[in-house]
Amino acid sequence: MSPADTKMVGTKMADVSTGIPPERASPATAVETPFRRFLSDYTESPVAVVAFVALVLILLIAIFAPVISPQNPYDLAVIDIMDSRLAPGETNFAGDMTYVLGTDDQGRDMLSAIFYGLRISLGVGVASGVIALSLGLVIGLTAAYFGGKVDTLIMRTVDLQLSFPAILVALILVAVLGRGVDKIIIALVVVQWAYYTRTVRASALVERRKEYVEAATCLGLGTRHILFRHMLPNVLPPLIVVGTVQVAHAIALEATLSFLGIGLPITEPSLGLLISNGFDYMLSGKYWISFFPGVALLITIVTINLVGDRLRDVLNPRLQK
Amino acid sequence: MNLSGSHLVGAIVAAGMFLAGGASAEELRVGLAQEPSSIDPHYHNLGPNNSFSMHVFQPLVIPDEKQRPTPGLAESWKPIDDTTWEFKLREGVKFHDGSDFNADDVVHSFERAPNVPNSPSSFALYVKGKTVEKVDDYTVHIKTEEPYPLMVNDIWNIYIVSDEAADATTGDFNSGKAAAGTGPYRFVEWVPGDRIVIERYDDYWGEKAAFDKVTFKPINSAPARVAALLAGDVDVIGEVPTADIERLKADDGVSLFQGVSNRIIYLHMDQFREKTPFVTGTDKNPLLDARVRKAISKAINREAIVERVMEGVAIPAGQLLPEGFFGVSETLKPEPYDPEGAKQLLAEAGYPDGFGLTLHSPNNRYINDAKIAQAVGQMLARIGIETQVDAMPANVFFTRASSGGPDNSPEFSFILVGWGSGTGEASSPLRSLLATYNPDTGSGASNRGRMSNPELDALIEEALQTVDDEKRAQLLADATDLAIGELQGIIPLHYQVNTWATRKGLTYTPRTDERTVALMVGKE
Numbered sequence: 007m008s009p010a011d012t013k014m015v016g017t018k019m020a021d022v023s024t025g026i027p028p029e030r031a032s033p034a035t036a037v038e039t040p041f042r043r044f045l046s047d048y049t050e051s052p053v054a055v056v057a058f059v060a061l062v063l064i065l066l067i068a069i070f071a072p073v074i075s076p077q078n079p080y081d082l083a084v085i086d087i088m089d090s091r092l093a094p095g096e097t098n099f100a101g102d103m104t105y106v107l108g109t110d111d112q113g114r115d116m117l118s119a120i121f122y123g124l125r126i127s128l129g130v131g132v133a134s135g136v137i138a139l140s141l142g143l144v145i146g147l148t149a150a151y152f153g154g155k156v157d158t159l160i161m162r163t164v165d166l167q168l169s170f171p172a173i174l175v176a177l178i179l180v181a182v183l184g185r186g187v188d189k190i191i192i193a194l195v196v197v198q199w200a201y202y203t204r205t206v207r208a209s210a211l212v213e214r215r216k217e218y219v220e221a222a223t224c225l226g227l228g229t230r231h232i233l234f235r236h237m238l239p240n241v242l243p244p245l246i247v248v249g250t251v252q253v254a255h256a257i258a259l260e261a262t263l264s265f266l267g268i269g270l271p272i273t274e275p276s277l278g279l280l281i282s283n284g285f286d287y288m289l290s291g292k293y294w295i296s297f298f299p300g301v302a303l304l305i306t307i308v309t310i311n312l313v314g315d316r317l318r319d320v321l322n323p324r325l326q327k
Numbered sequence: 328m329n330l331s332g333s334h335l336v337g338a339i340v341a342a343g344m345f346l347a348g349g350a351s352a353e354e355l356r357v358g359l360a361q362e363p364s365s366i367d368p369h370y371h372n373l374g375p376n377n378s379f380s381m382h383v384f385q386p387l388v389i390p391d392e393k394q395r396p397t398p399g400l401a402e403s404w405k406p407i408d409d410t411t412w413e414f415k416l417r418e419g420v421k422f423h424d425g426s427d428f429n430a431d432d433v434v435h436s437f438e439r440a441p442n443v444p445n446s447p448s449s450f451a452l453y454v455k456g457k458t459v460e461k462v463d464d465y466t467v468h469i470k471t472e473e474p475y476p477l478m479v480n481d482i483w484n485i486y487i488v489s490d491e492a493a494d495a496t497t498g499d500f501n502s503g504k505a506a507a508g509t510g511p512y513r514f515v516e517w518v519p520g521d522r523i524v525i526e527r528y529d530d531y532w533g534e535k536a537a538f539d540k541v542t543f544k545p546i547n548s549a550p551a552r553v554a555a556l557l558a559g560d561v562d563v564i565g566e567v568p569t570a571d572i573e574r575l576k577a578d579d580g581v582s583l584f585q586g587v588s589n590r591i592i593y594l595h596m597d598q599f600r601e602k603t604p605f606v607t608g609t610d611k612n613p614l615l616d617a618r619v620r621k622a623i624s625k626a627i628n629r630e631a632i633v634e635r636v637m638e639g640v641a642i643p644a645g646q647l648l649p650e651g652f653f654g655v656s657e658t659l660k661p662e663p664y665d666p667e668g669a670k671q672l673l674a675e676a677g678y679p680d681g682f683g684l685t686l687h688s689p690n691n692r693y694i695n696d697a698k699i700a701q702a703v704g705q706m707l708a709r710i711g712i713e714t715q716v717d718a719m720p721a722n723v724f725f726t727r728a729s730s731g732g733p734d735n736s737p738e739f740s741f742i743l744v745g746w747g748s749g750t751g752e753a754s755s756p757l758r759s760l761l762a763t764y765n766p767d768t769g770s771g772a773s774n775r776g777r778m779s780n781p782e783l784d785a786l787i788e789e790a791l792q793t794v795d796d797e798k799r800a801q802l803l804a805d806a807t808d809l810a811i812g813e814l815q816g817i818i819p820l821h822y823q824v825n826t827w828a829t830r831k832g833l834t835y836t837p838r839t840d841e842r843t844v845a846l847m848v849g850k851e
Contacts, residue, residue, distance in 0.1 A: 082701070082716075083708035087628075090635045111570075111636075112701050185717070267690060272697055273704065273716045289553055290574040 047320040057312035064306055068125040075118035076103060080274045089113035091287065094294050108294040110283055114275075116294060120302045123277040126270065127306065130187060131257035134194035139249050141195065142202020147233050147241070149203070150210030161207065167200040176259055180268050190269055194256045205248045209241040243321035250314030254307045261303055277303045355538040355833075355845055358552045358561035362545035364447070366517055367500035368486035368508070369440040372448045377484070378842040382525050382541070383423075384486035384508030387414055387433065388479050392838045392847065393651075394589065394751025396479045400428060400487050400509060406794055409474045416465040420532045422489045423514075424507035430461040435490035443497060452769065453481045476794045480750035511536035511846065520545065525845075541845040556581065556828055563835060565843030567826040569638040569695060575828055582851075584827045586837020587642055587649050590747035591756065592693055594686075594703070594818040596620055597740040599777035604732075605740035607683030608713070613676065614740065620815035621662075622672035626710040627703060628664040633821055636698050640826060644819035646811050647748070647756040652839075654753030654790075654803030659812050661819070669710045681711025687728065688743040692721035694823055700743045703820075728775050737775040745823065746773065751839065753803040754791055760817060761810045762787050778816045783809050 049055055067074065078084055088099045094108040094116075107116035149160040167175075179193035213219060214237065222232045263269035264278030265285075272279065277299045284295025361375040368380040381389075389399035401414040420428035437459040441451035457478075458470045469478060488495075488508065495505030506514040511533065512525040523543040527536040544561055546552040549568040553575070555561045567575065567583070575581045596614040597603040603612040613619045629643035642649060645661040673681060684707065688700035697718035704714040719727075731738030748755040763779040764771035770784075771777075783806060790802035810816045827835040827843065836847040 081708075082705045082714060085705060087631050087635045087702045087705055111698055112705070113635075267720075271716070272690070272718050273701060285550070286568060286570040289550060289571050292570075 044320060048316055051316055051319075054312055054316035057309040057316070060305065061309040061313055064124060064309065065128065067121055068128045071118075071121040071125045075115075075121045076106075077115040077118040079114040079119040079122050082273060085115075086113045091292055091295070093292075107298045108292075110275075110280060110295045111287070116280075116298055119275060119280055120277070120299055123275060123280055123299060124302060124306065126187065126274070126276040127257045127260060127278075127303070130190055130194065130260045130276075131253045134191045134198060134256050135249055135253040137191070138195045138198035138252070139202050139245065141199045142204075143206050143238070143241075143245065145199070146203040146206025147210050147237060150207045150214055151229065151233055151237070157207075160203065164200040164203050168204075172197045172255075172259060173262060176263055177266070177268065180263055185269070185271055187270065190260055190263065193263075194259060197259065198252055198256060201248060201252060202245065205244055206241055209244050210237055213237050213240045247314060247318040247321060250310055250317060254310040254314065257303070257310070258307055353538060354540040354542065355563065355848060356542045356544060356561040357843065357845055357848075358546045358555050358564035359543050359843060360545075360547065360549070360552065360564075360566040362520070362543075363523070365497055365501055366503070366506050366514060366523075367443065367497040368488065369436075369443045369450055370446055370497045370500070372446075372450050372452075372484070374842070378844050379523065379543070380486050380508075381510070381842070381844050381846060382512040383506060383510045383514050384488065385510050386483045386486050387416075388483045390480075390483050390751065390840065392586075392836050394748075394839050396483065399483070400433075404479065406478075407468075409794070410471050412469045412475075412478045413462075414467050414469065416467065417532060418465055420509050421530055422491070422507045422509055423528055424489060424491065426489050426491045426507075428487070428489075428509055429464045430467050431464075432487050432490045433467050434459050434461050435493060436485060436487045439488065440485050445497075450484060453484045457481075474792045474794050476791070476796075476799055477750055477752075477754065480752070484749075512541060515540075536846075537849065538845065543845075553828070556830065559830070562833060563827065563829045563843070563845075563848055565825070565827050565841075566694075567828045569640050569826070572638055572640060572826060580831050582829050582831055582833065584829070584835040584837050585640065585824055586839065588747065588823045588825050588841045589648060589652065589749075589751055589839045590693075590745050590823040590841065591644055591647055592641075592696075592699065592743070592745045592820045592823060593644070593760075594623070594820065595742050595744055595760070595776045596623075596818070597737070597776055598816075599736075599779070603740040604738070605685040605687075608680075609678065609682045612740075613678055613682055616676045617813075617815050618672045618676040619678065620818065622669040622676070622710065623707065623712070624662040624815060624818045625665045625669035625672065626706050626712075627662070627818070627820065628706055629661050629821060630664065631706075632699060632702050636695050636702050637821065637824075640824045641694075641821040642824060644821045646807050646819060647746075647760075648753055649822045652748070652752060653796075654800045654807070656804040656807040656812070659808060666706075666710050673710060673712075678711075681713065683713040683715070684741055685715040685717055685739075686741050686743060687724065687739040688716065688718045689721040689724040690718035692724070693745045694825075696743065696745075699820065703743065729773070737777065739775075742775060743820075744773075744775070747841065749840075753807055754787070754799075757787050757803065757806050757810065758791065761806075776817065778810075778814065780809070780814060780816075783814070783816075 086099055089109050090111050090113040092105050092109045094106060097104050105115050109115060110119060145160055149157045176193045176197050179196055180189060183189040183192060219232060219236060222236050260269060260276065261278030264276045265282040267282060270276050270279060280299035281296045287295055363376040363379040364371045364373060365376060368384045385399045387399055387401035388396045388404065391397045400417050400420065402417050404412060404414045407413045416430060422428060437454055441449060441454045456471055460468045462468055492505040499505035501517060503514055503516060511528055511531045513528045515524040515526050517523045526540045546555055549566065552564045553567065553571045556564045575583055597612060598615055600612055603614060606612060633639060633641045633643055643661040646656050646659040648655050686700050686704055688696055690697035700716045700718055704716045707714040727738045728742050729737060746756050746760055758770055759773045761774060761778060761783060762770040763784050764774045764777050786802055786806040786809065790799050790806060793799040793802060825837060825841050827837065829835050832851050834849045834851055838847060
């Protein structure tokens with residue numbers, strides 16, 4: 007009997023110690039806004055903070071690439087074939103510039119090419135993500151709200167789309183549409199909208215059965231009003247999580263397409279194309295042509311994923327303590 | 328240029344010595360860049376097929392490694408009048424199935440070659456206009472309507488098959504049922520995508536084959552092919568990528584063999600439209616003006632392309648074939664790099680500020696094709712021609728380049744392409760690339776710039792009907808001088824140099840026709 011007694015005492019004591027509020031007191035003193043709360047939750051993970059800072063840096067590099075790059079790697083008139091395949095740290099033929107990360111097979115400064123490549127990768131990733139998200143949002147809400155035949159039709163289309171490997175669909179689309187940034191974005195949107203649609207529908211179905219939607223319906227509010235004013239804000243958090251992961255996915259997909267040589271024009275290499283160019287030289291020891299763009303791509307995708315993971319943890323009520 | 332003549336000669340001598348020394352008992356494994364599409368030697372007129380056919384089947388006349396005619400199933404040949412060639416056939420030759428070779432087989436093969444059902448690219452062009460007559464069992468006459476000096480260069484593409492299996496289908500060849508030739512190797516099996524196996528034919532009429540068994544493995548990806556050689560999975564590979572040459576040179580376990588090919592890489596310009604689709608910044612087609620074409624030629628630093636893009640493995644070009652080939656010009660040299668002169672010519676032609684241009688190129692057909700195109704783009708940008716480069720897979724590129732425009736006209740304005748002279752002499756590129764386009768006669772079939780010059784056409788026409796070798800060589804050289812030197816019909820960049828790699832202890836005799844064949848492999 008006595009061990010059970012002590013146990014009971016133990017739990018009671020624990021209840022007392024955690025139940026009484028040094029922590030409870032602090033949020034009460036600060037002004038508790040949802041954003042502050044989100045911020046303090048997010049910053050609990052130091053890794054996520056580092057990832058976020060790195061991501062901001064990468065974004066800044068991408069945005070200001072034309073300003074900070076030593077060279078415009080897309081201007082054929084300024085790159086010189088005589089400088090091709092120089093190792094990191096070598097100076098150019100004319101002697102007025104150092105290639106910090108070396109040059110590729112056309113004599114492009116790798117550092118500048120990576121800066122510009124990030125610009126394309128992030129641009130394509132974010133643009134296709136935003137468009138696909140918006141599409142998925144509208145279609146997913148529609149499916150969830152109307153249900154029945156509309157829902158079936160939309161969700162079977164989604165199933166159909168998701169049953170094909172993304173890379174296969176993107177390959178076919180780019181082959182049909184042709185080269186160019188806009189074509190790549192279209193292909194990536196087509197590949198991604200289904201993921202967003204499915205996520206939105208799932209969370210909207212949960213929301214639809216909640217009392218506030220019923221209440222809004224009883225008030226005689228219009229369909230569009232209910233969908234976008236009441237349900238939308240509540241399905242956004244999971245969508246943001248899916249969005250960040252999908253942006254990373256889109257960047258990887260674009261790199262794959264470029265690596266296969268069907269993405270962007272060869273005179274305007276993105277990270278994938280730079281890696282592919284360097285691939286030819288792997289056996290001959292000229293590692294830097296593939297290696298540095300590969301590292302840049304890796305860091306970009308990992309930071310986006312880390313931020314995305316943290317957002318998922320913070321925004322998911324079930325995981326909250 | 329690190330391609331020394333002595334290296335080449337050394338390789339040939341080494342191969343010769345080995346062949347003379349007799350055969351060893353071992354297997355050879357060859358890594359092929361492309362697999363043949365069939366074992367039937369008459370099915371598909373395609374490089375990999377014709378290369379493979381050389382092991383099992385033989386034509387009357389066999390092109391040697393420099394595309395010079397050597398006796399095959401014909402011991403001798405000569406023109407007996409203006410329109411008739413006589414071929415004396417080899418006696419005592421047996422097919423792999425045991426049947427005897429004679430004139431009937433020749434007649435049968437010439438009938439079969441142009442008429443194989445479903446052929447994706449037919450051998451008919453080599454047989455067209457020729458009538459084969461059996462004179463006796465070991466003599467045939469081939470007649471043409473006009474004098475035809477290139478008889479031998481045409482018929483060496485027609486492999487002789489046995490008339491015993493007269494109605495053999497392509498499937499019968501692929502399964503091995505009818506794949507009997509007279510070559511030094513006999514066909515064993517083909518597992519598409521995996522391997523082709525052949526073994527020595529002991530009753531071969533000539534020098535016996537060097538290896539008991541040869542296995543060909545298709546390995547499309549260049550880095551994978553190199554890796555397979557380094558790992559010891561194959562003994563010989565063709566089409567070694569230039570990027571890996573340095574690495575392989577440093578490897579003690581590998582020997583490299585290089586030889587210049589009959590293939591020129593060149594730029595072709597729209598010379599028939601008043602307004603050309605891929606030029607911007609002007610209403611006219613500047614490429615119609617020979618001065619502009621000359622300026623483009625001057626703007627290109629061929630040495631830089633050879634050194635930096637081709638890693639030294641190519642030869643700067645000034646005409647259609649490298650020196651030493653039949654019918655080349657003595658006087659034409661590669662255009663020296665002269666950007667100032669180029670700008671001046673552009674200004675004279677009325678384009679002091681240049682114009683915009685798109686260069687289209689394949690990206691998987693020639694050695695480093697897309698990289699060459701970008702380098703050309705850089706060089707043109709420096710003289711004020713804003714150049715975009717659009718590289719695409721060869722199957723897309725060639726369809727669009729040849730007939731992608733309105734009324735099946737060539738779609739592009741400015742392209743980078745290559746041409747290998749199948750005949751091993753100058754009339755092939757002249758007739759195909761620079762003679763006036765005429766689908767009925769086949770002249771100018773690959774003239775994607777549609778240049779047309781009556782004087783040039785007359786010269787080419789005359790050369791093609793001149794049987795006297797010396798006169799014909801002079802006519803071809805004159806035609807080349809006119810077409811390239813004066814008219815700038817095309818802009819030559821470089822001659823492709825091909826590289827083969829073998830494991831230490833083997834040698835490869837480079838072929839100008841770029842073929843990778845086991846017959847060229849010898850032992851040190």
